[in-house]
Amino acid sequence: MNLPVLKAADFASDQDVRWCPGCGDYSILAQMKKILPDLGVPREKTVFVSGIGCSSRFPYYMNTYGMHSIHGRAPTFATGLKSTRPDLMVWVITGDGDALSIGGNHFIHCLRRNLDVNIVLFNNRIYGLTKGQYSPTSTEGQVTKSTPMGAIDHPLSPLSVALAAEATFVARSIDAHVQHLGKTLKAAAEHKGTSLVEVYQNCNVFNDGAMAYAQERKQRADNVIELEHGKPLIFGAERDKGIRLVGSHLEVVNTADVPADDLLIHDAHDPNPSIQMMLARMRYPDMPEPIGVLRSVAGVATYNDQINEQVTQAKAARGEGDLSKLFRSGDTWEVTA
Amino acid sequence: MTTSTPTTNKKIESVPGITVRLCGDSGDGMQLLGTQLTNTSALAGNDVATFPDFPAEIRAPRGTRAGVSGFQVQFASEAIFTPGDTLDALVVMNPAAMVTNIGDLRKGGILIANEDGFNEKEYKLAKVESNPLEADVIDQSYRVVKVAMTKLTRAAVAEHGLSTKIADRCKNFFAMGLVYWLFGRSLDPTLRFIEAKFGKKPDVAAANVAALRAGWAYGETTEEFSESYQVEAAELEPGTYRNIMGNQALAWGLIAASKISNKEMFYGTYPITPASDILHELTKFKNFGVRTFQAEDEIAAIGATIGAAFGGTMAVTASSGPGIALKGEAMGLGVMLELPMIVINVQRGGPSTGLPTKTEQSDLLQVMFGRNGEAPMPVLAPRSPGDCFAMAVEAWRIATECMVPVMLLSDGYIANGSEPWKIPDMDELPTISCSHPEEQTGDGPFLPYARNENLARPWAIPGTPELMHRVGGLEKEDGTGNVSYDPANHQHMCDTRAAKVAKIAERIPEQDVNGETSGDVLVVSWGGTYGACHTAVNRCRQAGHSVSHAHIRYVNPLPRNIGTLLKSFKTVVVPELNSGQLRMLLRAEYLVDCIGINKIQGKPFAVSELVEAISKHTSTHSQSKAG
Numbered sequence: 001m002n003l004p005v006l007k008a009a010d011f012a013s014d015q016d017v018r019w020c021p022g023c024g025d026y027s028i029l030a031q032m033k034k035i036l037p038d039l040g041v042p043r044e045k046t047v048f049v050s051g052i053g054c055s056s057r058f059p060y061y062m063n064t065y066g067m068h069s070i071h072g073r074a075p076t077f078a079t080g081l082k083s084t085r086p087d088l089m090v091w092v093i094t095g096d097g098d099a100l101s102i103g104g105n106h107f108i109h110c111l112r113r114n115l116d117v118n119i120v121l122f123n124n125r126i127y128g129l130t131k132g133q134y135s136p137t138s139t140e141g142q143v144t145k146s147t148p149m150g151a152i153d154h155p156l157s158p159l160s161v162a163l164a165a166e167a168t169f170v171a172r173s174i175d176a177h178v179q180h181l182g183k184t185l186k187a188a189a190e191h192k193g194t195s196l197v198e199v200y201q202n203c204n205v206f207n208d209g210a211m212a213y214a215q216e217r218k219q220r221a222d223n224v225i226e227l228e229h230g231k232p233l234i235f236g237a238e239r240d241k242g243i244r245l246v247g248s249h250l251e252v253v254n255t256a257d258v259p260a261d262d263l264l265i266h267d268a269h270d271p272n273p274s275i276q277m278m279l280a281r282m283r284y285p286d287m288p289e290p291i292g293v294l295r296s297v298a299g300v301a302t303y304n305d306q307i308n309e310q311v312t313q314a315k316a317a318r319g320e321g322d323l324s325k326l327f328r329s330g331d332t333w334e335v336t337a
Numbered sequence: 338m339t340t341s342t343p344t345t346n347k348k349i350e351s352v353p354g355i356t357v358r359l360c361g362d363s364g365d366g367m368q369l370l371g372t373q374l375t376n377t378s379a380l381a382g383n384d385v386a387t388f389p390d391f392p393a394e395i396r397a398p399r400g401t402r403a404g405v406s407g408f409q410v411q412f413a414s415e416a417i418f419t420p421g422d423t424l425d426a427l428v429v430m431n432p433a434a435m436v437t438n439i440g441d442l443r444k445g446g447i448l449i450a451n452e453d454g455f456n457e458k459e460y461k462l463a464k465v466e467s468n469p470l471e472a473d474v475i476d477q478s479y480r481v482v483k484v485a486m487t488k489l490t491r492a493a494v495a496e497h498g499l500s501t502k503i504a505d506r507c508k509n510f511f512a513m514g515l516v517y518w519l520f521g522r523s524l525d526p527t528l529r530f531i532e533a534k535f536g537k538k539p540d541v542a543a544a545n546v547a548a549l550r551a552g553w554a555y556g557e558t559t560e561e562f563s564e565s566y567q568v569e570a571a572e573l574e575p576g577t578y579r580n581i582m583g584n585q586a587l588a589w590g591l592i593a594a595s596k597i598s599n600k601e602m603f604y605g606t607y608p609i610t611p612a613s614d615i616l617h618e619l620t621k622f623k624n625f626g627v628r629t630f631q632a633e634d635e636i637a638a639i640g641a642t643i644g645a646a647f648g649g650t651m652a653v654t655a656s657s658g659p660g661i662a663l664k665g666e667a668m669g670l671g672v673m674l675e676l677p678m679i680v681i682n683v684q685r686g687g688p689s690t691g692l693p694t695k696t697e698q699s700d701l702l703q704v705m706f707g708r709n710g711e712a713p714m715p716v717l718a719p720r721s722p723g724d725c726f727a728m729a730v731e732a733w734r735i736a737t738e739c740m741v742p743v744m745l746l747s748d749g750y751i752a753n754g755s756e757p758w759k760i761p762d763m764d765e766l767p768t769i770s771c772s773h774p775e776e777q778t779g780d781g782p783f784l785p786y787a788r789n790e791n792l793a794r795p796w797a798i799p800g801t802p803e804l805m806h807r808v809g810g811l812e813k814e815d816g817t818g819n820v821s822y823d824p825a826n827h828q829h830m831c832d833t834r835a836a837k838v839a840k841i842a843e844r845i846p847e848q849d850v851n852g853e854t855s856g857d858v859l860v861v862s863w864g865g866t867y868g869a870c871h872t873a874v875n876r877c878r879q880a881g882h883s884v885s886h887a888h889i890r891y892v893n894p895l896p897r898n899i900g901t902l903l904k905s906f907k908t909v910v911v912p913e914l915n916s917g918q919l920r921m922l923l924r925a926e927y928l929v930d931c932i933g934i935n936k937i938q939g940k941p942f943a944v945s946e947l948v949e950a951i952s953k954h955t956s957t958h959s960q961s962k963a964g
Contacts, residue, residue, distance in 0.1 A: 060809070066808070068808070069809065070666050073636055076636065078644060080641030080646075080647075081645060081648045084644075085800070087800065106633065106640070307630070313623075323763065326589065327579070332760065
């Protein structure tokens with residue numbers, strides 16, 4: 001069969017994109033359109049489901065099926081859809097407020113069920129669409145419209161939450177690091193089970209530069225560490241710094257000062273999330289922040305496979321349901337004229 | 338195991354019907370006893386109606402009034418529509434059960450008490466000063482039969498070597514045996530039940546059988562009873578019958594709707610009383626293609642339901658009032674997306690957590706209006722346990738024909754009640770055809786919000802190459818479904834969504850009336866009060882009053898002849914288990930004054946209280962007629 005070769009442009013809908021000029025969302029949209037043709041899934045079998053927020057306008061811009069749902073609940077719609085239509089490739093597009101505040105519950109439960117969907121969480125550490133209130137990932141002390149004296153909440157890390165829920169695929173990337181972003185989205189799509197990709201996304205209107213340490217090319221090398229499975233943890237513009245495990249914590253070392261095999265080798269496939277959790281907890285400025293795939297564990301049953309497997313098993317064991325038999329099951333009696 | 342019931346040598350008196358209530362502690366097995374008596378009576382060909390009444394706590398403090406669990410059943414040789422007002426017989430296992438229920442026993446009725454449950458400790462727990470059985474007024478008013486059920490049960494099961502604790506659990510079967518003797522019931526269905534339920538524990542099964550038979554034998558030998566009672570089979574419409582509970586009928590109606598529409602079902606829900614039994618029932622039937630999803634919360638339950646509907650599946654969610662409140666925003670999305678689905682509300686006493694195990698009709702305005710914005714939804718209300726089947730099928734028919742979320746409004750009384758149900762022939766079931774467009778016809782792009790004669794949009798589903806589109810909660814542009822903030826378009830879309838629901842009146846039956854279509858009084862009711870209202874109106878009519886009855890099953894839109902009907906009577910009376918919600922709707926819609934009969938006590942109407950209240954509006958007429 002000859003499948004038409006699709007290009008990124010084929011995934012663009014006829015709707016005008018209405019994000020603010022300079023928003024990080026544009027980059028994520030571009031990378032998504034770029035990787036989708038490579039996945040070999042027809043456009044009509046692709047569905048984007050989103051909640052509410054700037055990021056959640058995403059489905060309108062994709063020439064696929066899509067649903068712009070309600071605040072925080074996108075994973076729930078995806079659950080019903082994927083459970084009944086496992087033939088579809090389902091993406092959940094969400095933000096830090098959407099996924100971690102109002103939708104925190106659904107986020108956790110989607111991950112622990114291991115529904116085979118891909119969640120892309122645009123993290124800009126601010127509420128954009130409601131014009132600038134602090135979000136659950138805003139930093140302590142952050143001054144916003146709703147925190148004039150500084151935020152007093154401790155921020156939540158989506159990666160830590162996901163690992164605690166024993167998610168099978170947990171990754172992070174950065175809007176401005178386009179190649180890395182494309183590669184990470186593709187890996188997420190290829191994973192069977194729930195994939196979470198947190199994307200550092202700049203809100204140039206309400207929180208400009210909040211993650212410049214990771215986004216700007218010049219700063220990035222020293223503040224971010226790119227994880228690769230089976231490779232030692234090395235970073236820095238000169239690739240002269242590394243991470244090693246000492247007891248139960250991680251520390252930064254100069255690679256010149258330690259034997260090469262002292263460095264921690266990244267194991268994304270380890271079912272035990274303990275070291276992955278230590279990596280997720282590395283925070284700028286004390287530590288470099290990890291990007292790439294923290295965790296990718298294959299072979300865990302998915303919710304959608306199992307809900308459908310039970311139906312198949314029940315039909316095999318008891319035969320296709322017969323209404324007439326159902327109605328007459330148990331005690332019945334005849335009334336004659 | 339022999340399954341024959343012995344025959345009585347005592348006198349048998351034939352009576353048209355019996356109302357009995359079985360009451361004990363939550364842990365005494367009264368619900369089981371009631372269910373068995375109901376099934377046995379139904380199998381004997383009686384018409385039956387039941388009213389289980391139990392505390393919200395699983396094991397409320399033992400021996401207390403709050404912990405009393407009751408099950409009332411009426412069985413009769415004529416058509417009945419309620420579980421009865423006053424009791425012919427009351428079985429009580431302890432003082433708390435007695436003092437909380439004795440008021441409903443008719444004068445001269447039979448009070449059977451487990452004597453062993455009456456002692457100082459129990460009086461204290463029930464907050465009574467002395468043995469209530471020994472009050473003079475009790476002996477004077479009722480036929481009191483004291484039975485040492487605990488001791489007699491222990492003796493009966495002694496040979497099976499059970500611990501005293503386990504042996505004592507058999508005493509509800511002893512009580513059952515006695516009740517079966519008194520009302521001439523066959524032991525066979527319960528013997529079959531014991532075999533099926535306890536077959537894997539032969540000693541427990543044998544002990545229960547022994548207790549059941551001992552109870553029967555006690556009735557036959559005791560001098561307390563000189564006669565037993567017999568209720569002949571009722572004259573029901575010919576056919577095959579079974580006993581069915583409301584939530585079970587609702588689940589089966591959904592399964593039937595799924596089957597006849599050739600759609601597998603997705604049921605997304607979160608546990609809540611009194612709706613959970615629908616989940617328990619549906620999840621047994623995965624071989625019908627039923628996928629049940631116990632969500633993390635009420636919102637996830639309806640979210641998943643909408644997701645499944647978008648994918649082209651028959652999608653259903655259910656809850657009770659508190660959960661429906663949480664689903665409000667998502668229901669609004671369902672209205673906006675114009676996807677077919679069913680939302681079930683099995684009402685309970687409110688507000689807030691309210692009375693979880695008690696019945697009420699106080700969510701009518703909630704399901705009509707409990708969403709932000711102009712978000713009309715059709716509302717259907719079954720009138721009895723068996724009617725839940727038909728209305729579930731209707732809900733799916735309307736949802737798919739009109740591409741709209743449909744609210745099915747049941748209540749705890751119907752949900753837990755049961756009645757004989759005539760098994761439908763397969764060809765009696767309506768046809769429901771669901772289709773999805775497969776390609777773009779005509780010029781231009783696909784229009785996901787184009788409309789047919791029902792104002793329904795096409796149910797185009799993911800996987801269809803030419804029909805890719807995006808839906809969402811932002812206002813849609815007519816036709817294209819694109820986001821639109823245009824003022825005129827918003828007006829048009831709100832009007833269209835409302836008109837679509839209003840037009841359903843063309844696709845539902847006209848309102849039927851019990852009695853004349855004009856006259857003095859029209860009683861208008863809806864939902865689970867059907868049986869009480871029907872019986873009360875019949876009594877008023879027999880007494881010569883000009884009273885007719887319209888019981889509404891289609892609440893929104895109302896049947897197209899309702900307005901004319903309301904205006905054809907001098908007085909319109911609306912009995913409801915709320916403070917006047919349908920009455921408010923009728924007044925607003927038709928500018929007809931309506932008089933309410935309202936009760937919010939967590940209990941259904943008694944027929945007698947309705948007769949009294951209705952009669953107030955007919956007295957002038959009957960006096961002049963009598964004169």
